Amino acid sequence: MTADIQIPAILKIGAGAFNEAAAILPRLKCSRPLIVTDAFLASRGLAGKLREQIAANGIDSEVFSGSVADPTTEAVDQGVRAFVDGKHDSLVSLGGGSSIDTAKAICLLVANGGHIRDYKVPNPIPASGPPHIAIPTTAGTGSEVSRFTVISDSATEEKMLVAGAPLVPTAAVVDFELTMSMPRRLTADTGTDSLTHAIEAYVSRRANSFSDAMALSAMKTIWEQLPIAFHQPDNRSAREAMMLAATLAGMAFSNASVALVHGMSRPIGFFFHVPHGLSNAMLLPAVTQFSAEAAPARYAACARAMGISSEQDADAAAVSKLIEGLFRRNEELEVPSPRRFGIAQERYFEVIPTMAKQALASGSPQNNPRVPSTSEIEQLYREIWQ
């Protein structure tokens, strides 16, 4: 079976890449970009700096700062209006996964019309949109290289997964210097999101040799470097390694798909506004424990790549060490359970059936080595409550 790999046409990686982002626009023959960012980054001046650099290339741009955490259909609609009203021909997203995901959804609707709901997995995306340059400021969601966007639909109470090659940004600018000021919690959560991407891509039923190489390299780095970046935020080499690993993990999962952790994580994010990486972290050890029996060799390979287990360990021992290591890592990174996060118990248990239904419908659990039933997903939600 051949693998169909999709990655951005242009990747700029390394310290100072941000300063070279504007020069990509003339290469793509773009003359009227819309910068998509959030209010925080706009107020911090980073969007203004980007705008100045774009102006220095003789190009006029505007800023749409309406991207929000857990991007909504409303925020996307506002962005589409800004794009159309401003007669823009391209997008430059600047921020965490939310800004990049918002820009992807704008791209999709500008080219295809309709409502974002119309393109929810498994529906296809017919046409490619305008050029999109993605500049992540976290390490990270991997959204800068992936063919996914996740948009919350307030009308149907769902975090929708939308997937397709047209969503892969045209260019990704991966500059770790933008992540140096990330607070501890964000560092831990986005880093664990990346680790989850790498592990899920590797154990996915849709894994291939390209995604495997990216995933193994990413998980090794993230396992070593995330605690360093967490405890020593000014450590440049840890930040640099994490940023590259997040992008590699993004390429891995984009080309192999994520699995049960992500499927179950989105509904927790929608209903309780738990940051994406944190809800992944709440789930990763328990879901790994549930899934490992179906692919012990794959999980054992993760443990060996991450240095949790030695080459001499048999698969079963390596898998045990992996599960134990993931639980321990959550303690080190101060990951709360849903209960400790402050979620209301009654509401959590009330929506478990809906969350399980949405998780299954997203398609991600079907990529898991052990494909769960609805009641098994419900049981996992109960198990992580604590």
Ligand SMILES: [Fe+2]
């Ligand atoms: Fe993710």
